[in-house]
Amino acid sequence: MALLHIDEMYIGEAAEIIAINSDCADTKRLRNMGLREGRIVDMLHADPFGSKKVVLGIDGTRLAFPLTLAAHIVVRSIRSNFEILRDMANYDQLTGCLNRHAAHSILQHEVVRYTENNLPLAVLMADLDHFKAINDTFGHNAGDMVLKKFSRVVGSALRRCDLLCRWGGEEFLVVLRGTLPDEALQIADRIRRRVESFVFQPYDRCGELTVSIGGSAIPPSRFFEQLLAEADKALYRAKYEGRNRVAMS
Numbered sequence: 001m002a003l004l005h006i007d008e009m010y011i012g013e014a015a016e017i018i019a020i021n022s023d024c025a026d027t028k029r030l031r032n033m034g035l036r037e038g039r040i041v042d043m044l045h046a047d048p049f050g051s052k053k054v055v056l057g058i059d060g061t062r063l064a065f066p067l068t069l070a071a072h073i074v075v076r077s078i079r080s081n082f083e084i085l086r087d088m089a090n091y092d093q094l095t096g097c098l099n100r101h102a103a104h105s106i107l108q109h110e111v112v113r114y115t116e117n118n119l120p121l122a123v124l125m126a127d128l129d130h131f132k133a134i135n136d137t138f139g140h141n142a143g144d145m146v147l148k149k150f151s152r153v154v155g156s157a158l159r160r161c162d163l164l165c166r167w168g169g170e171e172f173l174v175v176l177r178g179t180l181p182d183e184a185l186q187i188a189d190r191i192r193r194r195v196e197s198f199v200f201q202p203y204d205r206c207g208e209l210t211v212s213i214g215g216s217a218i219p220p221s222r223f224f225e226q227l228l229a230e231a232d233k234a235l236y237r238a239k240y241e242g243r244n245r246v247a248m249s
Contacts (some may be wrong), residue, residue: 004077006054006070009043015075016040022072030065034058046070054175092166094144095151103173105167110175111224118136121218122184124174125231126154126191129210129243131170131178146200146209153198156212173231181217188213188246196244210244217248 003018017039035041035058044062045055054070056063090102098106105124115123128150135143147170154172155164163175174191176184176226195211213236216227230249238247 003074005139006043006056006073006075007042007046007048007067009046009075009077011046013043014040014078015043016070016078017073018076019074020072021074022069024069026065026069027072028247030063030069033063034061035063035073041075041186063121096146097151097155097172098163098165098218100165100167103163103167103175106165107173107175107228108224110177111218112217114177120178120180120217121227122176122179122181123213123227123231124176124184124188124191124213124215125167125228125235126172126174126188126211126213127235127239128170128195129212129239131209134209149198149200150195150209150211153194154191157187157194159187162187173228179217181215184215184217185246185248188215188248192246194243212238212243213246214238215248 006015009015017037019033019037020031020035039058042057043054044057045053045064046067047053048067052067053064054067061117090098092099110121113119128146131143131146134146147166150170151164151166151172154174158164158174161177163177165173165175167173174187176187179187192211192213197208198209200209212235213235214231214237216230216234218227234247234249238245241247
């Protein structure tokens, strides 16, 4: 749970009061007006340079007080139901990565944008080798733990501009913006090496866990379906040639 002071909230943000760490006369006055632990408030105004005041809304009532007092009030941000549902629709609940639906939509948009501007774009399709052995030996809960760790290892090898998506099962898609084929190959091999060197305890008794990766880059006028199809073919080639390797289309 992320806690913050009121003066760290964004305008328009809703929050729940968690603690009021002051017993001064101003605090007692605010409590009498309804500001107390457990109340939901709306951030209406914060001016650290001019009036140096904070204005909160509680059930239609506006409360104004100085920033010096706001420093003693701790809140927890509350996301709207819309934001919660949006995240549920766009993110994989197990790994926290973008899900297939969101990835499909983003990639379709990115292919058009990068093609129209003659910019490089590449995708990687990564599949954890022999993942079935984890589920068969330790059960599906263990498989879920491996997928969580795997997504973190892959994410650690990426740049801030890259997108990691869970495509399905143990298969992940990486969108590499502004990336030439040679650069995509280097990133893919960095992912492969990090996964190979990571010990997925206690599941290493199934053998070394590795990843196979197929990649594809955007030439002029290529549609996103073709980009995905080429990356998928390259992935199967990497699997066929012995796994724990990278293949580019």
